[in-house]
Amino acid sequence: MSKFQRVKSFLAGVALLLLILILLAVPESGLSIVALILSLSLVFYGFRMLWYYAKMARHMVGGKTFLYQSIIVLDFALFTFSLIRISTVWIMIYLMGVFAFSGAIDILRALEAKKNGAPSWKLKFISGCISVAATIALFIIGIIFREQTIMVYGYCINLGYAAVMRFVNAFRRTAIVYIQ
Helix, strand or coil, rough: CCCHHHHHHHHHHHHHHCCCCCCCCHHHHHHHHHHHHHHHHHHHHHHHHHHHHHCCCHHHHCCHHHHHHHHHHHHHHHHHHHHHHHHHHHHHHHHHHHHHHHHHHHHHHHHHHHHHHHHHHHHHHHHHHHHHHHHHHHHHHHHHHHHHHHHHHHHHHHHHHHHHHHHHHCCCCCCCCCCC
16 A cells, blocks of 8 residues: 555545534434535546546556446436435435445455455455444344434444544555565
């Protein structure tokens, strides 16, 4: 991991902590703010991928996948933005779904790293399992108690865990490989 990636991971952890503070201060309207921030970040990422495709990837073998990925990311950004005006229950379900999907992707990446013989697959696997299990538990608790603030506070715990994992990854020592 380069120094820039470490700084980026640290800043992402700080951003997650700020989202937690927003959600704890105003749980109802905080969900709309979080959805707006997520939507804007997806728009930025989608346009960045589209720019990369236009400048470089269209000349590469398999470069059209960047075009397709950018279109899908922009579509998710528009969908997230459209959720802002709908009930906060749907925003919460969407955010929990995104978090569970992120955990599932972490599990798949960890299993791929294990198959390739990487030594650091265990932390990613445990992180993904905790994310998926916590999201499912929060969803069940929300259905049983029919209380949205419990789901919001639980989502804050999930975001806190994600922030801690970002900090751990930012300060973790990595092996340097020298090629002779």
